Amino acid sequence: MRAHDGDHLVVEGTKVGSGRREGEVLETHGPDGGPPFLVRWSDGAQCLVYPGTDAHVVPTEPAAD
Numbered sequence: 001m002r003a004h005d006g007d008h009l010v011v012e013g014t015k016v017g018s019g020r021r022e023g024e025v026l027e028t029h030g031p032d033g034g035p036p037f038l039v040r041w042s043d044g045a046q047c048l049v050y051p052g053t054d055a056h057v058v059p060t061e062p063a064a065d
Contacts, residue, residue, distance in 0.1 A: 007025045
């Protein structure tokens with residue numbers, strides 16, 4: 001899994017009743033944009049994340065000229 005600063009990390013709920021979690025990738029700490037990622041979640045919390053198989057990266061759209 002690779003990401004860039006500004007991309008979004010989405011973690012799908014894997015248990016009944018656990019919801020989807022979304023956050024912005026603030027920094028990548030692995031080689032070539034790999035994990036771990038420093039993520040600011042939608043609730044404002046920040047943490048270092050090693051995403052599992054229930055996660056995917058949504059790239060940000062490049063700015064239009």
